[in-house]
Amino acid sequence: xxxxxxxxxxxxxxLSVIGAxxxxxxFSDVPSDLYLEGPITGLPLHASEMAVEKHMRRLAGQNxxxxxxxxxxxxxxxxxxxxxxxxxxxxxxxxxxxxxxYQPEIAQGTLQILFEFQTQVARLYGCAVANASxxxxxxxxxxxVAMAARVTRKxxxxxxxxxxxxYAEVVRxxxxxxxxxxxxxxxxxxxxxxxxxxxARIDANTASxxxxxxxxxxxxxxxxxxxxxxxxxxxxLIVVNTEPVALGALEAPGHLGADIVVGEGQSIGVGLQFxxxxxxxxxxxxxxxxxxxxxxxxxxxxxxxGKRGFVLTLSTREQHIRREKATSNICTNSGLxxxxxxxxxxxxxxxxxxxxxxENHRLACIAADRLAKVPGVTVLNAQFFNEFTLLxxxxxxxxxxxxxxxxxxxxxxxxxxFPDGDARGLLVAVTETTTLEDIETLAAALEEMLS
Amino acid sequence: xxxxxxxxxxxxxxxxxxxxSAHPTVTGNKALMLEEPLIFxxxxxxxxxxxxxxxxxxxxxxxxxFARKDAIGLPGLSEPQTVRHYTRLSxxxxxxxxxxxxxxSCTMKHNPRLNEKVARMPGFADVHPMQPTDTxxxxxxxxxxxxxxxxxxxxxxxxxxxxKAGAHGELCGILCIRAxxxxxxxxxxxxxxxxxxxxxxxATAAFAGYSTEDIPATAEGRVDLxxxxxxxxxxxxxxxxxxxxxxxxxERDLKEISDAVHAAxxxxxxxxxxxxxxxxxxxxxxxxxxxMHINLHKTFSTPHGGGGPGSGPVxxxxxxxxxxxxxxxxxxxxxxxxxxxxxxxxEYDHVQAFGRMTAFHGQMGMFTRALTYILSHGADGLRQAAxxxxxxxxYILRQLESDLDAPFAASGPCxxxxxxxxxxxxxGFSTLDLAKGLIDEGFHPMTVYFPLVVHGAMLVEPTETEAxxxxxxxxxxxxxxxxxxxxxxxxxxxxxxxxxxxxxxxxQAARNPRLTWSAPDET
Numbered sequence: 001x002x003x004x005x006x007x008x009x010x011x012x013x014x015l016s017v018i019g020a021x022x023x024x025x026x027f028s029d030v031p032s033d034l035y036l037e038g039p040i041t042g043l044p045l046h047a048s049e050m051a052v053e054k055h056m057r058r059l060a061g062q063n064x065x066x067x068x069x070x071x072x073x074x075x076x077x078x079x080x081x082x083x084x085x086x087x088x089x090x091x092x093x094x095x096x097x098x099x100x101x102y103q104p105e106i107a108q109g110t111l112q113i114l115f116e117f118q119t120q121v122a123r124l125y126g127c128a129v130a131n132a133s134x135x136x137x138x139x140x141x142x143x144x145v146a147m148a149a150r151v152t153r154k155x156x157x158x159x160x161x162x163x164x165x166x167y168a169e170v171v172r173x174x175x176x177x178x179x180x181x182x183x184x185x186x187x188x189x190x191x192x193x194x195x196x197x198x199x200a201r202i203d204a205n206t207a208s209x210x211x212x213x214x215x216x217x218x219x220x221x222x223x224x225x226x227x228x229x230x231x232x233x234x235x236x237l238i239v240v241n242t243e244p245v246a247l248g249a250l251e252a253p254g255h256l257g258a259d260i261v262v263g264e265g266q267s268i269g270v271g272l273q274f275x276x277x278x279x280x281x282x283x284x285x286x287x288x289x290x291x292x293x294x295x296x297x298x299x300x301x302x303x304x305x306g307k308r309g310f311v312l313t314l315s316t317r318e319q320h321i322r323r324e325k326a327t328s329n330i331c332t333n334s335g336l337x338x339x340x341x342x343x344x345x346x347x348x349x350x351x352x353x354x355x356x357x358x359e360n361h362r363l364a365c366i367a368a369d370r371l372a373k374v375p376g377v378t379v380l381n382a383q384f385f386n387e388f389t390l391l392x393x394x395x396x397x398x399x400x401x402x403x404x405x406x407x408x409x410x411x412x413x414x415x416x417x418f419p420d421g422d423a424r425g426l427l428v429a430v431t432e433t434t435t436l437e438d439i440e441t442l443a444a445a446l447e448e449m450l451s
Numbered sequence: 452x453x454x455x456x457x458x459x460x461x462x463x464x465x466x467x468x469x470x471x472s473a474h475p476t477v478t479g480n481k482a483l484m485l486e487e488p489l490i491f492x493x494x495x496x497x498x499x500x501x502x503x504x505x506x507x508x509x510x511x512x513x514x515x516x517f518a519r520k521d522a523i524g525l526p527g528l529s530e531p532q533t534v535r536h537y538t539r540l541s542x543x544x545x546x547x548x549x550x551x552x553x554x555x556s557c558t559m560k561h562n563p564r565l566n567e568k569v570a571r572m573p574g575f576a577d578v579h580p581m582q583p584t585d586t587x588x589x590x591x592x593x594x595x596x597x598x599x600x601x602x603x604x605x606x607x608x609x610x611x612x613x614x615k616a617g618a619h620g621e622l623c624g625i626l627c628i629r630a631x632x633x634x635x636x637x638x639x640x641x642x643x644x645x646x647x648x649x650x651x652x653x654a655t656a657a658f659a660g661y662s663t664e665d666i667p668a669t670a671e672g673r674v675d676l677x678x679x680x681x682x683x684x685x686x687x688x689x690x691x692x693x694x695x696x697x698x699x700x701x702e703r704d705l706k707e708i709s710d711a712v713h714a715a716x717x718x719x720x721x722x723x724x725x726x727x728x729x730x731x732x733x734x735x736x737x738x739x740x741x742x743m744h745i746n747l748h749k750t751f752s753t754p755h756g757g758g759g760p761g762s763g764p765v766x767x768x769x770x771x772x773x774x775x776x777x778x779x780x781x782x783x784x785x786x787x788x789x790x791x792x793x794x795x796x797x798e799y800d801h802v803q804a805f806g807r808m809t810a811f812h813g814q815m816g817m818f819t820r821a822l823t824y825i826l827s828h829g830a831d832g833l834r835q836a837a838x839x840x841x842x843x844x845x846y847i848l849r850q851l852e853s854d855l856d857a858p859f860a861a862s863g864p865c866x867x868x869x870x871x872x873x874x875x876x877x878x879g880f881s882t883l884d885l886a887k888g889l890i891d892e893g894f895h896p897m898t899v900y901f902p903l904v905v906h907g908a909m910l911v912e913p914t915e916t917e918a919x920x921x922x923x924x925x926x927x928x929x930x931x932x933x934x935x936x937x938x939x940x941x942x943x944x945x946x947x948x949x950x951x952x953x954x955x956x957x958x959q960a961a962r963n964p965r966l967t968w969s970a971p972d973e974t
Contacts, residue, residue, distance in 0.1 A: 004836060013919075014919065020845070023838040026841050026864040028863065029701035031703075031706060036731060036732055039829070040731060042603070043600070045831045046831055046832040049827070052565065052569075055826060056572065060572035060574025062589030063578050064582065065573040065574055073579040076811075079577075079579065085533060087571070093548025093549065094541035094548070095756065101757065105953065105954065106890055106947075106950050108540070110758065120525060129967060133759070135760070169807040170810065274811075275580030275811030276813055276815050277817060290966070299961070301956045301959050302955070306458070307461060308461060308462055309952040309955045313961050319650040319653075320650035324662075332761035336760060337760055339757065343533065343537055345525060346490050347528070348499065348525070349500070349526055351496060351498070352500070353523065362506055385513075404582070409582055
């Protein structure tokens, strides 16, 4: 087996040092009636690199790759161009095959990058402090809710109906067990988000208000207004962002009254990957609350010679020190995805991110205008960044399935997202990877289908 | 938060007269080891490493009143500067590609590049999680094939694929247990956890709404069966056990423990972090385990990436499977794999699921890598890998037991890791000093000060990846370092001397946290 370096002679020699007759004898603590004497039957035996690659290539071939279609899916995962440099650099063995930087003297590469990453995220979100990543946006969202409960010592959380339903479902699932109360609402298909309806649900028992920006339908809520209402009731405003490119064009949530800003970082550097691994971002505006944050934090320090260096810090919040009193049970996070995000963000810089955002918005406007001309299609949104909701005269979920046969991945139907979603609803996302030809292809196909 | 920690103000790029070394350089660089400033020091708002189309500035905006007004403050670098920045930083990192990484409980094994190649095939890397099911049959096929292997290797009934990492898998398993108990109207409140457990175990139980109690260990480093049996009762929801345990020993009595827990109406959670030692040798299902997470980023070699991503599928017993969280994959009579979500759970009779752990359906990029790894090994190769991992650990244990205190050396063969302590070191010398000395010798240190049940613990996990020559060199280095620690060699106290940094001031970092960069004039 090509990955196992010991030779039979090595094994024999090592066994004689140990004083054991065989490798099987080293498993003498396993009850003998349960010990497996040979390879499990019914499973294949080892295979060559060539054979395994062939098998996996066949499976890969049974999927329709986004780049082989006119592609309009979003809803929390976006197709953006990732520069080749990003994927090259994250495959350097020193990054790819390193562990969590517990020995900082030989992990300054990872640590300096985490410090840079934390700063990039904090600035993007308009926050004071960001952590070194969470699993993904949905789990970061729950961690924010849990943190708000710790900080406010209250247990009622008001969720916007236009929060990504998977995120809301993760929060509801966890809250069942922590006995937090979740006040949800169903999403209303209106041109503007129902900020007043959300605000009306906030009361003195509210620990947090959770609102997505832009929301699941692509609309843009008035964060400052919601923040003022939340703060008036002693509640924290949690803002969720699933499309970080939007923040190249939109005001940062931290500048609009958010207390905790969380989100999905996948758009920058990570790629679609059928849903994971992704990258949870977590930041706060009040640095005094840093000891209530979940997850790892990297901080600046000096070494014994006075040279600047970086270490994991404030770990007394974490499970390996605090055990059952930790702020979270998270250990492994999304380190390599954070690296990919940070490299891509460094390639973009201020100029690139704002330019990328402008290009996304420009193409989305063109697409919305073109699709609005299709008979039987209405654009719901009054405002949007790069994703908007269509109402089609028909069953959007079936339309998406039918169009896939024509190599058009038309979007995400609301019926797929919400168990009781409006059958007419179709979320359409447009990025810099979308061409004018793709937009025309979708519009023409809808015209034919709805005629 | 912005008081200067870096009193000298030195940063890469600043000329230095002396760095305390015998042959100082004016740049601070040392030939192939190049110092690198932060992007905030070297980059600029007008520097960009990508080419974008010229977007006209007078476009109509649909952003309403929410357009960004101020600069974000993100520095950019050109592509060549970017490549150098990250390449230079990479060289300040130790990785398994470079050398021996015997970090106990972390299973730092070789990461085959075939796995990386496969994960990047467009059919896997460039697929959206909400594409119509007909367009992702291959992706679901990977999940199904991997699920089949995990179920078969563990002898369990089902598997929840979505947990994002080990701790997330633990949470998933404990929540399945709680859901199963609640379904029978049984509100138990306590989870028993051995003192030697990973910190994630008690943290997980607490997050799931349980209080935790310690299970004592015997002098030989295993769970105290009699004490455990005495504590079982109608308030105990579950026992969380790591097997092999964090002392590197197989829990001989696990079957008897499971039987006792089940008889008392509770469930057995097994922390599967150490599954590498026993895969293909014994099935946890045969030991009575009800739930166990599998760290694909340990046992099945998906790269650790400097701290993640991981993946922690949870195998479940028949009693717990109905409660596995959505989304969930299942192969049905028509031969197709179906993704069970909220709206079709009824159709697939998966109606008791406790909820959802994450958006979408788990770490696909890790599934492709893990399946590639598993298929490369096959049933025979995985069994052999476990054998070699255990052989390597026992070889290290026996080669070093007369040089270092090995608290459980008399407890029989170890599994995949060998445990030592700093007992016998000179006054003022401890595990940390030996670990830092290993850095100078070119090795990544072992896990230190864990498990907590051993004072000054050193947990060495060689894995099956290491060739005998590498292990022999490690043993030589360990003997030398043990001798120096016992003799009180002052140079060891200030090790490492040859790493990119000397020992870092962690106390200062925590006392005066500086977690984001700000310009010197802002501090």
